[in-house]
Amino acid sequence: MHRPPTAETEVAEELAAVRPGLVARYTAELPGARSAVLSRLWRALAHEPLPWVAGRESVRDGLVVRLRDGRRLYGPGADPYRTGGYVTTVRCEEAEYADPAGLMTALAVPRGDGFAAELGHSVASLALSRAAQPEPDGPPERDWEWEQRVVDGHPFHPNCRSRPGFTVAEQLAYAPEHRPVVGLARVPVPASQCLVTGAWPAELRDGDRLLVPVHPWQAAHVLKGADEAGHRIDAHPLMSLRTLAVPGGPHVKTALSARLTSSVRDISVASIGASATLSAFGEAVAARCDGLLHITRTLGAATAYSPDLAAVLRESPESYAGTGERVVPVAALATASLSRSPDLLAGFARLAVRVGLRALELGVALEAHGQNLLVVLSPAGEPVxxxxxxxxxxxxxxxxxxxxxxxxxxxxxxMVTDDVTVLRRKLFGSLVAGALAGTAGTGAALRDALEAAVRELPRTGDLDALREEPLPAKALTLMRLAPPRGPGDQWAELPNPLSGAVC
Structure with missing residues (x-):
């Protein structure tokens, strides 16, 4: 019986054509990639409010997840804050699954087939990302080099490396962990047909036309080869893939109409219109955070009144580094030996919780996940x-x-709400259940870091909620299984690592 090709075999075949020397390493990385994605999926099955899960119960050797159709899943105990690949198999009744796509297919839940396909892409792309890593060549020196150390993607999302619509050649050419130099196209558009906010630079103007930076994937697949022969801007892709660093210049956020992890990465006309206002507002709020927070300013933004053709120019975070200091994305901390220091983790937690709660008290809930949030380290490696x-x-x-x-x-x-639940979910879900948990790597390490952080802070209603209530986290699998144009953000309530702690 002929079996249809899987994402793993498709990637192997493409890789054999474009980089045959990587095939053996790719194959060797597949088991670890399956485990990494399966571990993220098992976390969701153990903790998210999935409508087809009837209940969970701890047993001596792990966890049982009971489905509403009567079936039972068996796997290890699921620490919701643990990262990495710690789940090698999940048993559904008598069948064992090491492949997350196979498990998802077997569950046969609504919209599960599409999600299973994305899980297959996630495994294959993750194995490709790991296979292509060069030997370590010393600590990073530039901002994009830190970002490109994040090989495994989102620490808790099962679609951590899902890139449907990207060929192997395109992943190697554009994905940050492969460390390419990407040539951004410059698409000319009459200025009269554009919405512009901030200062659009002279080097991106041609008479009465704006030259809008466009990602080459977008130019080829959405804008159909726009500016094929034009002068391109050499840039280095950052974690989000669609945002790139221009050496000596700004970071350029481009529209990218492909689904990566969870979202289609276009840029709405409304966000371009609000960009200058938001930038000035962010600076004003940061000025009230005791000198502990900087906001990267938006220098200019433009759109041809289309989410598919737009760009935002931002300051590089390196602008805020003093002599000998390093600016490190929080997601990259877990890739460096720096993160193994309990003192650094505790110091980072104290700084981040203090600043996040201060901004929340002022009226701004930051989405401070590991990609948006960066930490300035002193020459001695202390978070400052x-x-x-x-x-x-x-x-x-x-x-x-x-x-x-x-x-x-x-x-x-x-963006505007006085709903305290919405505000706290935004901050706690991104900062504590996201950036801090991903850096800590386990619930125990997260608890220790948070204890040190909250002990020094004045009591407020927001702090009490952080100490005492279940910790919100985006229900990432539930959201991916929702129908198109579904209810938006959905949430899981995770065990609070501070529960019962004396702080």
């Missing part, structure tokens, strides 16, 4: 300040801002 970038997903409370005499800017309606 934070840098935050990409303000598009803030949540802003007019009532809290008013209490502190801060004017409410004109912002997109989706």
């Amino acid at each position: 300040r934070l840098v935050y970038r990409d303000l598009a997903d803030l949540r802003v409370s007019p009532a809290r801002l008013a209490r502190h005499g801060i004017a409410v800017p004109e912002l997109p309606e989706r």
